[in-house]
Amino acid sequence: MKQADREAIESGIPGLELMRRAGRAVADLAEKLASAGGKIVVAAGPGQNGGDGFVAAALLAERSYQVSLGLLGSSDRLTGDAAEAAKGWIGEVGRAEDLRFYEADIVIDALFGTGLTRDLEARARIAVERMNASGRPILAVDLPSGIDGETGEVRGVAVKAARTVTFAARKPCHLLMPGRAYCGPVEVADIGISRKTLEARGGALFANGSALWTHVLPRPGLSSHKYERGHTLVASGGATRTGAARLAARAALRIGSGLVTVASPPEALGVNAAHLTAIMLRGCDGPEGLNTILQDPRFNALVLGPALGIHAGTRAMVAVAVHARRSLVLDADALTSFEGLASELHGAFRHAPTVLTPHDGEFSRLFKGHPDLLDPASKLERARRAAAFTGAVLVIKGADTVVAAPDGRAGINENGTPYLATAGSGDTLCGLIAGLMAQGVPAFEAACAGVWIHAEAGASFGPGLIAEDLAEAVPGVLRELLR
Numbered sequence: 001m002k003q004a005d006r007e008a009i010e011s012g013i014p015g016l017e018l019m020r021r022a023g024r025a026v027a028d029l030a031e032k033l034a035s036a037g038g039k040i041v042v043a044a045g046p047g048q049n050g051g052d053g054f055v056a057a058a059l060l061a062e063r064s065y066q067v068s069l070g071l072l073g074s075s076d077r078l079t080g081d082a083a084e085a086a087k088g089w090i091g092e093v094g095r096a097e098d099l100r101f102y103e104a105d106i107v108i109d110a111l112f113g114t115g116l117t118r119d120l121e122a123r124a125r126i127a128v129e130r131m132n133a134s135g136r137p138i139l140a141v142d143l144p145s146g147i148d149g150e151t152g153e154v155r156g157v158a159v160k161a162a163r164t165v166t167f168a169a170r171k172p173c174h175l176l177m178p179g180r181a182y183c184g185p186v187e188v189a190d191i192g193i194s195r196k197t198l199e200a201r202g203g204a205l206f207a208n209g210s211a212l213w214t215h216v217l218p219r220p221g222l223s224s225h226k227y228e229r230g231h232t233l234v235a236s237g238g239a240t241r242t243g244a245a246r247l248a249a250r251a252a253l254r255i256g257s258g259l260v261t262v263a264s265p266p267e268a269l270g271v272n273a274a275h276l277t278a279i280m281l282r283g284c285d286g287p288e289g290l291n292t293i294l295q296d297p298r299f300n301a302l303v304l305g306p307a308l309g310i311h312a313g314t315r316a317m318v319a320v321a322v323h324a325r326r327s328l329v330l331d332a333d334a335l336t337s338f339e340g341l342a343s344e345l346h347g348a349f350r351h352a353p354t355v356l357t358p359h360d361g362e363f364s365r366l367f368k369g370h371p372d373l374l375d376p377a378s379k380l381e382r383a384r385r386a387a388a389f390t391g392a393v394l395v396i397k398g399a400d401t402v403v404a405a406p407d408g409r410a411g412i413n414e415n416g417t418p419y420l421a422t423a424g425s426g427d428t429l430c431g432l433i434a435g436l437m438a439q440g441v442p443a444f445e446a447a448c449a450g451v452w453i454h455a456e457a458g459a460s461f462g463p464g465l466i467a468e469d470l471a472e473a474v475p476g477v478l479r480e481l482l483r
């Protein structure tokens, strides 16, 4: 954003004009939220975010609101455009932490934006705590103060906003947790920074939405036959651990994989056979069994991991799959079996489309001993680094699922629902992603689409959702997407 701002300024829009536009957007939204002539309390910080607050305060006072403003720090230490903007405010300047937030119709939080560099302490912390304790609706300028713009983390304490107005484009913190939960609905105001500048600067980072991947969603042609729609193979666990593979298999079939086969250990064939109809079944005895099946080139996508067991045999099956260069989704036990052995995965997945789908816990276990991958505070950064390290697309699951490709592209998902936090939901996700890859969708797009469709299916079902419902809700989601 800093670079985009700079380029906008170089292209002829003065910085102060950008700030005026930002402040106006804040005032316009505040006006929608407050009753005419009501009380508005503005807390301004020491940087340019505070400048936006000064502009908004002056405009709202002009529009006959009762505005009071408090500053964190002293007026004579304001710099740049903020110092200019402050001159436009002719009212009193109090101390931010002493403002009477509880009397406000609307509180405007212009303490800190993207320039936060450390945890909130002392007066800044007191101001935020008082603001939150007031119980009054807070409109955050750019982002809720105390949230780190890049990582979405809370730096000590953060404003719990009812609404947020940001400029030009959303920042990672508007989508990443916990930041997203502090923002309320986010409005993006156009302040004249061009689409082209933004795309040049942030082009590899997206909110995950259908625009990213509908163009590659499979649409069977008139003369399609099932082998053109791919054949997904899902490895099953032992006799008492077979459900996960069937959930993945059913999801692969629902998303359009022409054929789906469960590869089952001999002792689990009976239980799998009793539960499968459209999905086929093959005996598969460990890595050698898998190797034999993969001699048939029609099996073009594979799921390994759900309930497969945490041991060397699982690692050997991963090795067979990698050697066979099929599209591959690795989840759960296939990842945890490499705990402490992540070095073996360095560059391992460069040669075939591969997607790894850990949740945060599996990610930490997998990359234990690799601080370069585990330490970044941003989930987005962790995903990107792990993708570059392994050569696979990383899907780090959760309320803010992040998808990252080795080439740096990344998407943050936002259509999830907490109802997805149910046993077997992740197994279903693997099947969706593999089923898309079986139909030729590239790994990054398959992962993004799979995550989005999975979340949409969950949200469309809502309360009472169990994993079995997810695959059944997929056709409804697809119908909308393919319309």
Ligand SMILES: NC(=O)C1=CN([C@@H]2O[C@H](COP(=O)(O)OP(=O)(O)OC[C@H]3O[C@@H](n4cnc5c(N)ncnc54)[C@H](O)[C@@H]3O)[C@@H](O)[C@H]2O)[C@@H](O)CC1
Residues within 6 Å of the ligand: 002, 005, 015, 018, 019, 020, 022, 045, 046, 047, 048, 049, 050, 051, 052, 111, 112, 113, 114, 115, 116, 117, 118, 119, 120, 121, 124, 141, 142, 143, 167, 191
């Ligand atoms: N031309 C531009 O760059 C534009 C910037 N705009 C606004 O400017 C903001 C960014 O401005 P800045 O880069 O000045 O950053 P901020 O205003 O977010 O904060 C930086 C200031 O806070 C201080 N600070 C940082 N962490 C602190 C902490 N924990 N406790 C106490 N003080 C702390 C810094 O020393 C600095 O003075 C954006 O969020 C946006 O609101 C908008 O006006 C649009 C145009």
Ligand SMILES: Nc1ncnc2c1ncn2[C@@H]1O[C@H](COP(=O)(O)OP(=O)(O)O)[C@@H](O)[C@H]1O
Residues within 6 Å of the ligand: 359, 397, 398, 399, 400, 401, 416, 417, 418, 419, 420, 421, 422, 423, 424, 425, 426, 427, 428, 429, 454
């Ligand atoms: N609070 C939440 N909001 C949105 N999605 C969630 C939430 N919690 C979990 N999920 C999603 O639910 C799925 C759970 O997968 P996983 O943890 O592998 O479960 P399981 O191992 O039981 O299948 C993931 O896709 C994850 O992103």
Ligand SMILES: [K+]
Residues within 6 Å of the ligand: 049, 109, 110, 111, 112, 113, 140, 141, 142, 143, 144, 145
């Ligand atoms: K703010």
